[in-house]
Amino acid sequence: MLATRVLSLVGKRAISTSVCVRAHESVVKSEDFSLPTYVDWRDYPLPDVAHVKHLSASQKALREKEKESWSSLPTDEKVELYHIKFGESFAEMNRGSNEWKTVVGSAILFICFTALIIMWQKSYVYGPLPETFDKQWVAMETKRMVDMKVNPIQRLASKWDYEKSGSGSGVEEVRDAALCLRLTLSPPCNSMPIY
Numbered sequence: 536m537l538a539t540r541v542l543s544l545v546g547k548r549a550i551s552t553s554v555c556v557r558a559h560e561s562v563v564k565s566e567d568f569s570l571p572t573y574v575d576w577r578d579y580p581l582p583d584v585a586h587v588k589h590l591s592a593s594q595k596a597l598r599e600k601e602k603e604s605w606s607s608l609p610t611d612e613k614v615e616l617y618h619i620k621f622g623e624s625f626a627e628m629n630r631g632s633n634e635w636k637t638v639v640g641s642a643i644l645f646i647c648f649t650a651l652i653i654m655w656q657k658s659y660v661y662g663p664l665p666e667t668f669d670k671q672w673v674a675m676e677t678k679r680m681v682d683m684k685v686n687p688i689q690r691l692a693s694k695w696d697y698e699k700s701g702s703g704s705g706v707e708e709v710r711d712a713a714l715c716l717r718l719t720l721s722p723p724c725n726s727m728p729i730y
Contacts, residue, residue, distance in 0.1 A: 575623045586622040594619055 571583035601616055666672055
């Protein structure tokens with residue numbers, strides 16, 4: 536159901552944007568965009584041209600009746616005269632459509648399809664995480680960085696209190712300190728990378 540609505544919407548858009556009409560003898564007639572055209576827009580209530588360009592016999596007779604007194608015209612003829620000049624009334628222009636359901640449904644469909652692809656990739660394409668992502672490994676790496684006094688001016692070693700904890704502190708203490716330090720560390724705003 537959703538796929539047919541999406542395809543019909545796409546088909547309508549493709550057909551409505553066509554500018555050429557093929558006639559019987561393989562003659563192509565194109566629109567003249569230098570002339571004013573009729574549009575139904577709320578912000579442009581009085582278009583330059585009438586909605587119906589070529590009147591039928593009944594519409595011509597109705598246009599002749601229009602020249603007489605309007606009080607003698609019935610309501611349905613007044614409405615028909617209005618629709619000769621204007622395609623839709625403001626109430627018809629403001630009426631909601633169900634096109635949003637198609638758009639939201641197709642967006643949800645594509646999001647679900649993307650989520651399925653991501654889950655399939657996590658299951659079958661990507662391998663397990665390397666051991667360097669383990670919390671124990673990160674704690675040992677951080678302890679080694681602190682012991683080696685890596686980046687003593689701006690980074691981890693500059694934030695470590697060597698006198699309080701000493702260089703031979705335990706792995707658990709280093710892991711907790713590393714988590715706290717990584718939350719508080721941020722690159723300085725005006726520092727330039729040294730190459």
